Amino acid sequence: MRRLILFDVDQTLIDALEHHNEGYRRAFKEVFKVDAELTEIKFSGKIVPTIIRDLAELKGVTKETAESKLEEAIKKVEFYAKESVERGRVKVLSGVVKLLKELKEMNHVMGIITGSPKDVTLAALEKAGIKDYFEIFVFGPEGKTRAELVGLAITKTGKKFSGKEVVVIGDSIHDIDCGKPYGATTIAVTTGFHSREELMSHSPDYVFRDLTDEQIVSLLS
Ligand SMILES: [Mg+2]
Structure with a gap:
């Protein structure tokens, strides 16, 4: 079965936390x-x-100020994160390159869905040397919810994939949840900030420690 495999970026493929x-x-x-x-x-x-x-609220910034300066803050977050990526290094997580190579050879379509904006994501994937494995990209600002991003990715393939042909791989409970409305196969990895128990409580189809697990390729064949 040819599939659309959608990867989350941060803590799934790469660690660019210091730059964010x-x-x-x-x-x-x-x-x-x-x-x-x-x-x-x-x-x-x-x-x-x-x-x-959320961070503005924690820091005692009033709701009015946060909303009126939101656009400016979004632009600056992205600008400084991208600048940091370009100056520094981005760590590729274990098993990622081998897995991407194998999935590509199997002729699957691979995509990126991330809550982050475009420029910093592309800069980070480029720096990590894995950008060219992906054909479909959907970035945070394109949708109001993460689930919408999955729908957009499917649309960008010309709606060629549906149900279990769509696979969502990510480290957070939100990555699992966003695949559910589409009946997608959901694969969680514990390389982020959610424990195995927390991930399990959102009922993914599979949970792996990281992307080195050989089972991932076999279950996607
Ligand atoms: Mg993530």
């Missing part, structure tokens, strides 16, 4: 005049505007 953190730190200092770290909130699987709102 740098983006939020510098943007919050400039826009809201406060010291803020991304890791102070539960950010995993969330889209950028949600993270900014």
